[in-house]
Amino acid sequence: MSPLTSTASIMTEALWGWPPPVLDPAGPYAESVTVLSWALFAMGLFVTAIVVAALWVALKGPARLKAKIGGEKVVGIGGIAFPAVVLTGLLIWGLTLTASLTKPITGEEMRIRVTGEMWWFRVEYLGPSGDVLFEDANEVHIPVGQPVVFELTSADVIHSFWVPNLSGKKDMIPGRTTLLRVEADRAGRFGGVCAEYCGGPHALMGFVAVAHEREEWSEWLTSRTAPRDGTGAAGRGRELFMESGCAACHRVAGTEAGGRAGPDLTHIGSRLTLGAGILPNHRGTLIGWIGDSQSIKPGNRMPSYDQLPAEDLHALAAWLEQQK
Amino acid sequence: MGSGRQARSSGKWRPAGLAAWAVIGALLVACKPPAETRRTPEGGAEARGLALIENAGCGACHEIPGVTWPKGRLGPSLAGFDDVGLIAGALPNRPGTLAAFIRNAPSIKPGSTMPPMPLSESQAADVAAYLYGLDHD
Numbered sequence: 329m330s331p332l333t334s335t336a337s338i339m340t341e342a343l344w345g346w347p348p349p350v351l352d353p354a355g356p357y358a359e360s361v362t363v364l365s366w367a368l369f370a371m372g373l374f375v376t377a378i379v380v381a382a383l384w385v386a387l388k389g390p391a392r393l394k395a396k397i398g399g400e401k402v403v404g405i406g407g408i409a410f411p412a413v414v415l416t417g418l419l420i421w422g423l424t425l426t427a428s429l430t431k432p433i434t435g436e437e438m439r440i441r442v443t444g445e446m447w448w449f450r451v452e453y454l455g456p457s458g459d460v461l462f463e464d465a466n467e468v469h470i471p472v473g474q475p476v477v478f479e480l481t482s483a484d485v486i487h488s489f490w491v492p493n494l495s496g497k498k499d500m501i502p503g504r505t506t507l508l509r510v511e512a513d514r515a516g517r518f519g520g521v522c523a524e525y526c527g528g529p530h531a532l533m534g535f536v537a538v539a540h541e542r543e544e545w546s547e548w549l550t551s552r553t554a555p556r557d558g559t560g561a562a563g564r565g566r567e568l569f570m571e572s573g574c575a576a577c578h579r580v581a582g583t584e585a586g587g588r589a590g591p592d593l594t595h596i597g598s599r600l601t602l603g604a605g606i607l608p609n610h611r612g613t614l615i616g617w618i619g620d621s622q623s624i625k626p627g628n629r630m631p632s633y634d635q636l637p638a639e640d641l642h643a644l645a646a647w648l649e650q651q652k
Numbered sequence: 653m654g655s656g657r658q659a660r661s662s663g664k665w666r667p668a669g670l671a672a673w674a675v676i677g678a679l680l681v682a683c684k685p686p687a688e689t690r691r692t693p694e695g696g697a698e699a700r701g702l703a704l705i706e707n708a709g710c711g712a713c714h715e716i717p718g719v720t721w722p723k724g725r726l727g728p729s730l731a732g733f734d735d736v737g738l739i740a741g742a743l744p745n746r747p748g749t750l751a752a753f754i755r756n757a758p759s760i761k762p763g764s765t766m767p768p769m770p771l772s773e774s775q776a777a778d779v780a781a782y783l784y785g786l787d788h789d
């Protein structure tokens with residue numbers, strides 16, 4: 329079995345890691361957001377310092393100064409002119425920055441469509457003309473040093489796509505496609521979350537973004553685009569998957585399972601997490617998820633298969649593990 | 653505004669100044685992440701054990717004191733584990749045995765429905781230490 333990774337806590341790390349991922353950019357688009365954030369912090373600190381100083385003068389300062397800060401000039405400059413200039417400047421900066429993050433596709437970039445579903449992420453890698461090359465779920469893979477445009481939408485309610493290390497947040501809106509540019513300048517695994525309350529287990533809706541160096545990237549691409557040579561041993565696990573209803577909700581390419589209600593499981597054996605970014609993926613958590621997903625992620629749209637005997641859960645997990 | 657008025661109001665406004673400081677202080681405190689969501693970086697075997705339990709996802713099948721989420725029910729609750737006479741109703745409840753069981757239950761209790769877990773021997777020992785250290789309740 330694979331050694332432990334900390335993917336279990338990848339969502340926790342996406343928000344609580346140290347340094348805070350939102351201040352630890354791993355690419356140019358995130359960098360610009362971080363610079364703006366620091367500018368805002370600095371500005372906020374500066375204004376707070378002035379206000380506190382004025383407060384001190386008003387409470388304890390010498391009478392002459394007190395009279396000054398109450399004067400019309402101070403109110404005119406400090407209360408109207410300064411905020412008007414600074415806020416307009418920040419507005420222009422912010423809007424230009426947002427525009428650069430959502431710049432339309434030029435044709436050079438890689439395209440990935442991600443659809444927010446209650447409460448997981450459907451992922452489709454697109455060709456230059458927008459055709460679907462292959463599908464996946466709850467994980468996005470990108471090459472280092474190449475801009476990627478995420479085409480975001482939703483199948484139900486509003487979700488929001490956020491990988492703090494890589495770019496800003498972007499809402500996923502039903503019936504619309506929003507764009508978000510992402511580029512990684514170092515390889516790594518980055519936690520992502522849904523950043524817009526979408527009901528029930530919203531807090532347990534995440535994903536992992538993996539940035540690969542060149543060679544590793546082409547290896548990964550091959551693993552996804554090569555024709556599937558067999559789909560694991562035939563036998564109990566496969567039978568159960570087709571007969572217990574799993575196939576009605578889940579697709580496994582190369583088999584008769586073609587359900588669309590749940591995440592694509594074609595490559596579940598090599599997925600880093602389970603339950604949309606919330607659990608590490610190994611035999612134990614697979615069994616736990618299949619047998620009792622409702623205790624783990626209350627309200628999610630997969631029933632708990634607690635009526636299946638332990639041998640069946642083991643057989644199912646063993647077959648799914650082979651779906652690399 | 654004249655300086656006379658300012659001078660007079662400065663006494664009157666002292667409580668408001670205090671209140672302002674209280675608000676600023678409260679905001680600063682509120683910005684700190686809640687303690688339980690932050691990871692304990694280092695510590696003894698028990699602290700490492702808890703972190704390992706969380707990272708390995710034992711909670712997918714067990715309710716475990718100290719683990720707020722998840723609380724799976726496929727396996728028995730591990731509350732008060734140090735009171736259990738036999739591990740999984742079959743094995744003597746000793747640290748070495750417990751650690752071995754946690755790593756690879758079917759190999760030491762044939763037919764056990766708990767699958768092998770991806771832990772090294774020393775990691776399993778830390779997890780066992782955590783389970784033994786749980787309060788009796």
Ligand SMILES: [Cu+2]
Pocket residue numbers: 487488522523524525526527530531533
């Ligand atoms: Cu959400």
